[in-house]
Amino acid sequence: VSISDLGEFGLIASFAERLPRGEATLVGIGDDAAVLAMPDGRVVASTDLLIEGRHFRRDWSGPEEIGGKAAAQNLADLAAMGADPTALLVGLAVPAAESADWVQRLVAGLARECAAAGATVAGGDLASADAVMIAITALGNLAGRAPVTRAGAHPGDVLAVAGVLGHSAAGLALLSAGLDGPAPLIEAHRWPHPPYQAGPEAATLGATALIDVSDGLVADLGHVARASGVLIDLDSSRLPSPQALAEAAAALAAATAAPGAAAGSDPGDVGVPLGWVLTGGEDHALAATFSPQTPLPPRWTVVGEVREGRGVLVDGRVFPGRSGWVSFGDKY
Amino acid sequence: VSISDLGEFGLIASFAERLPRGEATLVGIGDDAAVLAMPDGRVVASTDLLIEGRHFRRDWSGPEEIGGKAAAQNLADLAAMGADPTALLVGLAVPAAESADWVQRLVAGLARECAAAGATVAGGDLASADAVMIAITALGNLAGRAPVTRAGAHPGDVLAVAGVLGHSAAGLALLSAGLDGPAPLIEAHRWPHPPYQAGPEAATLGATALIDVSDGLVADLGHVARASGVLIDLDSSRLPSPQALAEAAAALAAATAAPGAAAGSDPGDVGVPLGWVLTGGEDHALAATFSPQTPLPPRWTVVGEVREGRGVLVDGRVFPGRSGWVSFGDKY
Numbered sequence: 001v002s003i004s005d006l007g008e009f010g011l012i013a014s015f016a017e018r019l020p021r022g023e024a025t026l027v028g029i030g031d032d033a034a035v036l037a038m039p040d041g042r043v044v045a046s047t048d049l050l051i052e053g054r055h056f057r058r059d060w061s062g063p064e065e066i067g068g069k070a071a072a073q074n075l076a077d078l079a080a081m082g083a084d085p086t087a088l089l090v091g092l093a094v095p096a097a098e099s100a101d102w103v104q105r106l107v108a109g110l111a112r113e114c115a116a117a118g119a120t121v122a123g124g125d126l127a128s129a130d131a132v133m134i135a136i137t138a139l140g141n142l143a144g145r146a147p148v149t150r151a152g153a154h155p156g157d158v159l160a161v162a163g164v165l166g167h168s169a170a171g172l173a174l175l176s177a178g179l180d181g182p183a184p185l186i187e188a189h190r191w192p193h194p195p196y197q198a199g200p201e202a203a204t205l206g207a208t209a210l211i212d213v214s215d216g217l218v219a220d221l222g223h224v225a226r227a228s229g230v231l232i233d234l235d236s237s238r239l240p241s242p243q244a245l246a247e248a249a250a251a252l253a254a255a256t257a258a259p260g261a262a263a264g265s266d267p268g269d270v271g272v273p274l275g276w277v278l279t280g281g282e283d284h285a286l287a288a289t290f291s292p293q294t295p296l297p298p299r300w301t302v303v304g305e306v307r308e309g310r311g312v313l314v315d316g317r318v319f320p321g322r323s324g325w326v327s328f329g330d331k332y
Numbered sequence: 333v334s335i336s337d338l339g340e341f342g343l344i345a346s347f348a349e350r351l352p353r354g355e356a357t358l359v360g361i362g363d364d365a366a367v368l369a370m371p372d373g374r375v376v377a378s379t380d381l382l383i384e385g386r387h388f389r390r391d392w393s394g395p396e397e398i399g400g401k402a403a404a405q406n407l408a409d410l411a412a413m414g415a416d417p418t419a420l421l422v423g424l425a426v427p428a429a430e431s432a433d434w435v436q437r438l439v440a441g442l443a444r445e446c447a448a449a450g451a452t453v454a455g456g457d458l459a460s461a462d463a464v465m466i467a468i469t470a471l472g473n474l475a476g477r478a479p480v481t482r483a484g485a486h487p488g489d490v491l492a493v494a495g496v497l498g499h500s501a502a503g504l505a506l507l508s509a510g511l512d513g514p515a516p517l518i519e520a521h522r523w524p525h526p527p528y529q530a531g532p533e534a535a536t537l538g539a540t541a542l543i544d545v546s547d548g549l550v551a552d553l554g555h556v557a558r559a560s561g562v563l564i565d566l567d568s569s570r571l572p573s574p575q576a577l578a579e580a581a582a583a584l585a586a587a588t589a590a591p592g593a594a595a596g597s598d599p600g601d602v603g604v605p606l607g608w609v610l611t612g613g614e615d616h617a618l619a620a621t622f623s624p625q626t627p628l629p630p631r632w633t634v635v636g637e638v639r640e641g642r643g644v645l646v647d648g649r650v651f652p653g654r655s656g657w658v659s660f661g662d663k664y
Contacts, residue, residue, distance in 0.1 A: 026374060027479050030559070032412035032544060033378035033472070035479045042358060043375040046365035047421040047469055049459045080364035089379040091423075091467045127381040135423045135467030137379055140365070147359055147367045212364060227362070 003103060004096040008126050011100055015107050015121075022120030024086050024141075034123040036087055036139060044140040044147065046077035052132040060175050063102050065190040066134070067109025069282075073214060074138035075117045076194035076284035080212035082148040082203025083140035085119035085196065091135035096128040106134075109191075117196045145203040148210035153228035153289040157208055159304035160296055162198035162286045164188065165217055165240060166273065169280020170248040177255050182244050194284035198299055205296070207288040216279040216324020221287060221312045228289075231309030233316060236274060238303045245273035278314060279324050335435060336428040340458050343432055347439050347453075354452030356418050356473075366455040368419055368471060376472040376479065378409035384463040392507050395434050397522040399441025401614075402466045405546060407449045408526035408616035410472035412544035414480040414535025417451035417528065423467035428460040438466075441523075449528045477535040480542035485560035485621040489540055491636035492628055494530035494618045496520065497549055497572060498605060501612020502580040509587050514576050526616035530631055537628070539620040548611040548656020553619060553644045560621075563641030565648060568606060570635045577605035610646060611656050 003011060016029045027035035036043075050056060050070050061069070075085045090110060094103055107121070114120055119138070171189025180186065194212065202210050209228055213220050221232045249272055289306055290296065312319065335343055348361045359367035368375075382388060382402050393401070407417045422442060426435055439453070446452055451470070503521025512518065526544065534542050541560055545552050553564045581604055621638050622628065644651065 027413070027481055031481050031483075032409040032542075033376045033415070033470070035413065035474070036375050036377060037373065038370045038375045039373050041369065041371050041373055042367055043370045043471065044365045044367050045419075045421055045455065045469070045471060047423050047455065047467070048457045049423040049425055049465075049467060051425060051459055051461050051465075054459065054461065077364045081359070081367065083365070087377075089377055089469055091379050091381040093381055093383055093465070123377065123379065125380045127383055127386065129383050129386065129463075129465070131462075133381075133383075133425070133461070133465055133467075135379070135381060135465075137377070137421055137469035138365070139375065139377060142367070149359055149363045151363075210364075 001100045002097050003094060003100055006100045011103065011126060014100070014104060018104065018108065019111050019121045022087055022122065025120060025122050029123050034087070034089065036122060038141060040142050040144060042142055044078050044081050044083040044142060045137060046074060047135065047137040048074050048077070050134040058132070061190045063105035064109035067106035068113040068191040070134045070136055071110045071113035072192050072194055073282070073284060074136040075113065075119060075196060076212040078138050078140035079194060079196045079199025080210055080286060082145050082199050082210060083142050084200055085117040085138060085140045087120050087122035087139050088114060089137045090121055090124035092124060093127045093129035093133040095130060145200065148203050148207045150209050150211050150224045150227035153209040153224055153230050153306045155230055155306055155308045156292060157289040157306040158292050158302045159232055159234070159287065159289055159306060160300040160302045162299045163195040164283050165213065165285050166245055166276030166280045166283070168192055168282035169276040170245050173252055174248055177252055179251055179255055181251070182247050185244055185248050188283065192283050195286060195299060198286050201297065202286065202288045205290060205294055207290055209289045211287050213281060213283060213285045213287055215281040217287065218278050218312050218314065218319050219324030222323060224287070224289070225310065225312050229310070231307045231311055231313065232304060233307060233313045234304040236315050238301065239277050240301060241273050241277060245276060249273055275321065278319065279321060281324055333432045334428065335426060335430050335432055338432045343435065343458060346432070346436060350436065350440065351443050351453045354419055354454065357452060357454050361455050366419070366421065368454060370473060372474050372476060374474055376410050376413050376415040376474060377469060378406060379467065379469040380406050382466040384465065390464070393522045395437035396441035396444070399438040400445040400523040402468055403442045403445035404524050404526055405614070405616060406468040406470035407445065407451060407528060408544040410470050411526060411528045411531025412542055412618060414477050414531050414542060415472035415474050416532055417449040417470060417472045419452050419454035419471050420446060421469045422453055422456035424456060425459045425461035425465040427462060475532070477532065480535050480539050482541050482543050482556045482559035485541040485556055485562050485638045487562055487638055487640045488624060489621040489638040490624050490634045491564055491566070491619065491621050491638060492632040492634045494631045495527040496615050497545065497617050498577055498608030498612045498615070500524055500614035501608040502577050505584055506580055509584055511583055511587055513583070514579050517576055517580050520615065524615050527618060527631060530618050533629065534618065534620045537622060537626055539622055541621045543619050545613055545615060545617045545619055547613045549619065550610050550644050550646065550651050551656030554655060556619070556621070557642060557644050563639045563643055563645065564636060565639060565645045566636040568647050570633065571609050572633060573605050573609060577608060581605055607653065610651065611653060613656055
């Protein structure tokens with residue numbers, strides 16, 4: 001059954017059946033707009049576009065994974081303000097000849113990631129287009145907390161991260177090389193699992209700045225450094241570097257027969273673990289700055305410090321490579 | 333200067349300079365998410381996609397007009413719930429080779445329509461793509477009013493409309509025929525001006541159902557009839573039919589040398605005024621049902637009644653033509 005067979009309204013009705021209605025949803029799918037309870041008196045709102053061939057490839061990811069990843073990257077933006085996710089609105093452009101099943105599976109992936117974050121899908125729009133395009137707006141609730149922006153880091157603060165770093169980038173490198181493992185890294189690229197609860201936790205702990213790592217750690221810390229007017233110095237020896245990343249680098253080196261790409265060389269090289277950790281986005285780890293007196297729960301790892309100055313250093317030096325994804329340059 | 337010269341962050345910075353910050357904007361452009369005051373404790377949220385070649389043509393509309401129309405159609409969805417517009421989030425996909433000036437003019441159109449509706453642009457996302465695609469989410473505030481859905485129309489209610497009908501469809505027919513006038517209709521197609529204040533007004537008056545006419549009057553009343561479980565009978569003699577529509581029909585008939593297309597023939601024909609009024613969307617007029625005792629302000633015109641039954645009739649008969657825009661069928 002193609003989308004044009006089912007029609008816009010038939011397809012929307014089939015979504016509405018499959019999507020749980022959230023407790024905060026006062027008016028849901030099927031009217032001119034959704035109405036959501038925001039008892040805090042504020043709403044946190046973020047929007048993102050994902051475009052086929054640029055942000056995902058349908059030969060590398062199934063529809064559930066594309067939907068799950070689209071939801072994750074938007075829900076992570078709410079966590080990065082210290083908010084709890086409430087709902088997504090989903091604009092979906094698909095070729096009219098696409099199967100209704102493919103779209104329903106994409107929506108199922110969206111719904112599953114929403115459930116993991118405590119949110120629901122409250123509305124959307126459907127249109128036909130030549131390529132798949134997903135526009136998501138995520139709405140969240142601060143539950144009385146002050147929002148944590150990028151602008152509050154102070155000299156003397158510690159820098160800490162929660163969640164994984166470099167896994168998605170390693171998975172992308174493996175897929176690009178035609179490899180199918182290590183599987184956990186490829187899965188991390190297809191469907192990241194941001195540490196949603198770490199966002200409200202950081203806000204409650206009094207984080208001075210908070211961001212999600214979507215473009216790459218060095219690039220995103222650059223936004224914090226700029227907005228806060230500070231220097232951030234990363235200590236690479238404190239960054240998590242799991243064995244899986246070393247295995248991926250070894251597998252890639254073997255596959256490409258390029259010994260220079262093996263683990264341990266230039267960290268600006270995206271073929272090595274530290275390069276993935278420093279420049280890989282899309283895991284949607286959270287990075288926060290805290291006063292050095294703040295007792296940090298175990299999911300936070302201190303990886304650097306904030307000083308007077310401007311910009312981002314790695315081990316006291318300017319980072320030699322490119323710092324992350326470039327929106328009007330990079331492409332799958 | 334192309335977008336790729338300026339870069340994503342340069343372009344966003346240039347927008348932020350040009351966009352007024354709303355009073356409700358607690359955190360605006362440039363962080364992970366916007367934070368907006370919603371003192372009502374609820375948020376009304378709607379999302380729409382506009383895709384080049386499907387919803388607009390760059391040879392028919394300038395960037396200001398494309399932006400203004402994109403904003404208008406989303407802000408109208410808020411009015412159609414009885415809400416006051418607060419803010420837009422704008423996802424914008426554009427070819428990297430496009431000029432920064434073109435995009436800035438589009439954003440200026442968005443900002444101008446927002447100002448007309450009492451809203452601002454509070455955030456967004458930029459991506460590169462082969463064609464221009466605009467994903468807008470509009471957020472609004474009910475200010476203590478109950479939302480007016482499509483589901484509350486009762487037998488005995490009157491049906492009334494506020495705003496213009498058929499102007500945008502007539503303008504589209506003129507553009508499609510290569511004509512450049514009557515200018516007000518072509519302008520109405522390029523940049524509609526929905527009657528935003530009529531939405532909260534209808535809610536305050538106790539409207540039982542409310543919708544904006546985006547697909548076509550008959551089609552959109554079909555949504556109300558279905559959601560409310562009623563029959564809606566339109567009285568075509570009460571529908572506004574301004575002289576400009578008759579002039580447009582005459583101009584088209586002369587241009588196409590098809591005398592059968594002249595005013596007064598089959599209302600299912602989109603080349604005649606009544607056809608435009610009944611099936612043309614995109615003016616974003618509001619249609620509402622009210623208890624017959626409700627004293628209606630002058631901007632509302634009673635054009636029909638609600639009865640027991642199902643569906644929509646025009647002058648007591650089933651409408652002979654197609655009732656409006658079909659999302660997975662129609663194309664510019």
